[in-house]
Amino acid sequence: MSKILSKYDINIQGLEEKVHTFEFEGDERFFGGFEQSFITNGHFKAIIRLNKNSALIQLNFDITATLELTCDRSLESFDEEVQVSEKYIYKFGDRYEEISDEIEMIPYGADTINIAQHIYDFIGISLPMKKLHPRFRNEDIDEDGLMVYTSVKKQESTEEPKEQEIDPRWAALSKLRMNN
Numbered sequence: 001m002s003k004i005l006s007k008y009d010i011n012i013q014g015l016e017e018k019v020h021t022f023e024f025e026g027d028e029r030f031f032g033g034f035e036q037s038f039i040t041n042g043h044f045k046a047i048i049r050l051n052k053n054s055a056l057i058q059l060n061f062d063i064t065a066t067l068e069l070t071c072d073r074s075l076e077s078f079d080e081e082v083q084v085s086e087k088y089i090y091k092f093g094d095r096y097e098e099i100s101d102e103i104e105m106i107p108y109g110a111d112t113i114n115i116a117q118h119i120y121d122f123i124g125i126s127l128p129m130k131k132l133h134p135r136f137r138n139e140d141i142d143e144d145g146l147m148v149y150t151s152v153k154k155q156e157s158t159e160e161p162k163e164q165e166i167d168p169r170w171a172a173l174s175k176l177r178m179n180n
Helices: 028-032 116-126 168-179
Strands: 009-011 019-026 041-052 056-070 077-093 103-107 112-114
Touching: 019 028, 028 041, 028 116, 041 116, 056 116, 077 116
Parallel strands: 077 103
Antiparallel strands: 009 112, 019 041, 041 056, 056 077
16 A cells, blocks of 8 residues: 555554544545546545444544546546545444445454545545536536437428328228218
8 A cells, every 4th residue: 555545544452442533535646546537626525423342332423525536527626525425334343344345344453544535536536427527517508408319311292192091991880880
């Protein structure tokens, strides 16, 4: 693990069984510490409330970030404000194991936990799928009907519409209807 990300270690070995509060900050060096970084520039402040007891450690993340994103429509850079509130649980056990997206098992003798990956993931999942510059967000565009492509050209009809031909089987039925 890089030196930059090691700043996000929390020493859990000596912590009392109560609620502890930690504050972390990061900038583009933090985001650059990850191999596949889709966030390259920005800064954040994270407040982590750690509740430790004999069976588990519950972390509550409150993250405020300003990230530089690229607009999907115009390819211009813009700043996006992000607010994140998430939970993560470390359960004490006999080995390291990821149980679910929100729960991880760590050995009873573990000294530290590193929360850098959690902060990065929580910021990442809070980003919108479609990144639009703020000036495009207020436009009322019906994207379902925005573009229509056809492969057959319509020919304009100059003839008068023909009467619809009626199937002879149905013609006999319409005579019955007219007699009544």
